[in-house]
Amino acid sequence: MRVFVTGGTGLIGRALVKHLLSGGHEITVLTRQSLESTESVRYIKAIDDLQICQDIVINLAGAGLADRRWSPSYKKEIRASRIDLTKALVKQLRNIGTPNLFISGSAIGIYGQSKDREFKETDEPGSGFSADLCHDWEAGAGELESERTRCIVLRTGVVLDDSSGAYPQMTQSFRFGLASWMGKGDHWLSWIHLSDMVGAIMHCIANQNISGPVNMTAPEPVTHRAFADEVRKVKTTVIGVGIPGPLMRLILGEMASELLLTGQRVVPDKLLSTGYQFRFDALKDAIEDLEG
Numbered sequence: 439m440r441v442f443v444t445g446g447t448g449l450i451g452r453a454l455v456k457h458l459l460s461g462g463h464e465i466t467v468l469t470r471q472s473l474e475s476t477e478s479v480r481y482i483k484a485i486d487d488l489q490i491c492q493d494i495v496i497n498l499a500g501a502g503l504a505d506r507r508w509s510p511s512y513k514k515e516i517r518a519s520r521i522d523l524t525k526a527l528v529k530q531l532r533n534i535g536t537p538n539l540f541i542s543g544s545a546i547g548i549y550g551q552s553k554d555r556e557f558k559e560t561d562e563p564g565s566g567f568s569a570d571l572c573h574d575w576e577a578g579a580g581e582l583e584s585e586r587t588r589c590i591v592l593r594t595g596v597v598l599d600d601s602s603g604a605y606p607q608m609t610q611s612f613r614f615g616l617a618s619w620m621g622k623g624d625h626w627l628s629w630i631h632l633s634d635m636v637g638a639i640m641h642c643i644a645n646q647n648i649s650g651p652v653n654m655t656a657p658e659p660v661t662h663r664a665f666a667d668e669v670r671k672v673k674t675t676v677i678g679v680g681i682p683g684p685l686m687r688l689i690l691g692e693m694a695s696e697l698l699l700t701g702q703r704v705v706p707d708k709l710l711s712t713g714y715q716f717r718f719d720a721l722k723d724a725i726e727d728l729e730g
Contacts, residue, residue, distance in 0.1 A: 444496070446467030454636050493537055493539070495540050499519060500516070524578040540583075542575070544576050544579075544651065546628055548572035548573060590652055593652065593654060598630065598632060608665070620680065626661060629659070629665075648712055
């Protein structure tokens with residue numbers, strides 16, 4: 439099949455493109471990097487350069503939410519990199535012919551913040567910058583849905599990989615014998631191993647009955663403190679300490695308050711009900727694999 443991927447050089451995109459290539463698909467990747475096309479992958483820098491109708495379009499592009507402090511200008515960049523790009527992509531796909539399947543990114547931040555609730559795909563969006571961002575992002579992607587095009591939005595949790603993304607940052611202090619967690623550590627961490635992220639996307643591609651929002655999280659969310667305790671089982675630490683919330687808010691502002699010191703307990707109801715079998719459904723197994 440012809441598959442077009444935006445964000446194909448990011449954490450999820452790289453792993454997904456590698457998997458798709460192993461299936462013999464014809465891949466085109468939108469990227470800001472200067473990469474030379476090969477026999478297997480064509481790289482383009484502008485959406486307008488896509489001129490051939492695709493079978494599948496997977497839209498993963500977006501500036502990193504945790505890359506820097508949320509200044510007014512960076513919040514505009516975050517929204518533009520997702521919402522404006524998605525609108526431009528939808529417009530171009532209508533020009534060249536809509537795909538059979540359109541998969542677009544989103545995040546579990548759409549549910550807002552809660553220590554008590556458990557969120558499934560049927561729950562309504564919450565409030566806050568992240569929730570508004572994801573709501574508008576999903577709305578833009580949904581404009582392409584039709585009898586011809588099946589649309590899926592990936593409400594993604596924290597993706598765990600051994601070499602990049604959140605996991606190396608969250609466990610950096612452990613290398614020096616210091617177990618750490620953010621704030622009191624009693625807020626939820628809904629996570630997913632990178633291999634299951636790719637596997638679940640492929641499951642969505644293969645299963646014609648799946649459409650709309652899909653929670654891309656493992657079945658067993660944990661608190662940040664429980665995450666630290668699990669990492670301590672495989673790393674030698676001398677002491678454990680929580681990074682004070684007020685200090686994090688002072689340094690990182692709104693991003694700390696909304697992204698790092700709060701969370702939501704999200705379960706992959708749609709994946710489980712359609713038969714997806716997780717390789718890593720428990721955090722213990724995921725960490726043993728990452729540290730193996």
